[in-house]
Amino acid sequence: MDSRSNYRFHTQVIHAAQKPAEWQGATLPPIFQTASHRHATAENLSNTFSGKTTDHIYMRLTNPTNRVLEEKLCSLEGGKGAVVMASGMSAVTNTCLALLRAGDEFVAGNSLFMSTYLLFSGIFKKFGITAHLVDPTKPEELEAAINDKTRLVFLETIGNPKMDVPDLSRAAKIAHDRGIPLVVDNTLGTPYLCRPLELGADVVIHSTTKYLSGHGAATGGVVIDGGRFQWDPIKFPDFKPFIDRKGDLALLDKIWREHHINFGTTQAPFHSYLTMIGIDTLALRMERHMENALSIAKFLQTREEVAWVNYPGLETHSCHAVATRQFDKKGFGGLLTFGLKDQNECFRFINHLKLIYHLANLGDCKTLVLHPYSSQYISFTEEARAKLDILPNMIRLSVGIEAVEDICEDIEQALKVVK
Numbered sequence: 001m002d003s004r005s006n007y008r009f010h011t012q013v014i015h016a017a018q019k020p021a022e023w024q025g026a027t028l029p030p031i032f033q034t035a036s037h038r039h040a041t042a043e044n045l046s047n048t049f050s051g052k053t054t055d056h057i058y059m060r061l062t063n064p065t066n067r068v069l070e071e072k073l074c075s076l077e078g079g080k081g082a083v084v085m086a087s088g089m090s091a092v093t094n095t096c097l098a099l100l101r102a103g104d105e106f107v108a109g110n111s112l113f114m115s116t117y118l119l120f121s122g123i124f125k126k127f128g129i130t131a132h133l134v135d136p137t138k139p140e141e142l143e144a145a146i147n148d149k150t151r152l153v154f155l156e157t158i159g160n161p162k163m164d165v166p167d168l169s170r171a172a173k174i175a176h177d178r179g180i181p182l183v184v185d186n187t188l189g190t191p192y193l194c195r196p197l198e199l200g201a202d203v204v205i206h207s208t209t210k211y212l213s214g215h216g217a218a219t220g221g222v223v224i225d226g227g228r229f230q231w232d233p234i235k236f237p238d239f240k241p242f243i244d245r246k247g248d249l250a251l252l253d254k255i256w257r258e259h260h261i262n263f264g265t266t267q268a269p270f271h272s273y274l275t276m277i278g279i280d281t282l283a284l285r286m287e288r289h290m291e292n293a294l295s296i297a298k299f300l301q302t303r304e305e306v307a308w309v310n311y312p313g314l315e316t317h318s319c320h321a322v323a324t325r326q327f328d329k330k331g332f333g334g335l336l337t338f339g340l341k342d343q344n345e346c347f348r349f350i351n352h353l354k355l356i357y358h359l360a361n362l363g364d365c366k367t368l369v370l371h372p373y374s375s376q377y378i379s380f381t382e383e384a385r386a387k388l389d390i391l392p393n394m395i396r397l398s399v400g401i402e403a404v405e406d407i408c409e410d411i412e413q414a415l416k417v418v419k
Ligand SMILES: *Cc1c(COP(=O)(O)O)cnc(C)c1O
Pocket: 086, 087, 088, 089, 090, 092, 113, 115, 116, 156, 160, 185, 187, 188, 206, 207, 208, 209, 210, 219, 220, 221
């Protein structure tokens, strides 16, 4: 990016981290498809390994194409440093494991993305790490779940498919008062809608697979460190070497050095390249996603076949006020859910759609439909699904950027067939 870092968001998405002069004039970064990098001298490689220089060594560690995406996402979220990874789940896993040790506890929302939920409620237990999952829209529950062993609060900007919106500033204050950091998965918000670091969060995570990429062409994840959290040596005793090495970016260094490179959660540079092409249009796409989602939510409310509609943009939604304030009136995201009579009706509805794609993804420019109860959550117990509000009559819609009339017409014709 040129020396101006105060460009408006619509400009930043395109121009942040651009360095055409270094790329022989190319307007997109080259894809450095190389497993490792040659070093001219023994001294140089030694200095790179010791962290004195930031040259590249080996793709599992860093890659120049990935670094451009890191700079870009760091700039969009207003962070101090970023590391891109192979998937959103690697970003979640590496961040949590860098902060938590056996015996530690943490607090998270109970409306988490499915794999994050499985990781927190089950897999982490194997490592002696206990998650307390609470209603993220109830600060008092969050506060009550924090104890002396708590090392982290983890929230998502918008719950999926619960569509709840926690108050991030309040959560940040609660966490900070107890000396622990707030990590926010901002995948559904995107930096267009919400910049959690500005609201007090310490770390932001994304699955870049979704809105950032926007075309369903690449997978990826990122961790962005705000670099402000002060690590208490008693609560976080294993941070010292990382603080000595990287100061404000101790956590990012720990995530990268201790976990990312050793777990091998490497992002392929081609995926970073595709993601960057997507980010160019992020602002425009988000505007359209959200305009369409609000229109469709209102349209669904008028249909007698539809039992209920869950979208934070509706004034009747329990999180409408928090979302309006937190998202600065820009919108309410592109995801919504609605209810039909039962699973049978949901299946018939999906099977009759002509334009809308039936698949397990979200944030694509195309409108996508899913029946979470019988797909993503099929292996969950009845009790777990009920707790997560995964209802048999629930349809999830990831609203795309097509002409809204065409999306509505497709929904309308499928609803008519269902009845
Ligand atoms: C999809 C998603 C993830 C996981 O990302 P992958 O790129 O699929 O690994 C994590 N969090 C949220 C909120 C998501 O939507």
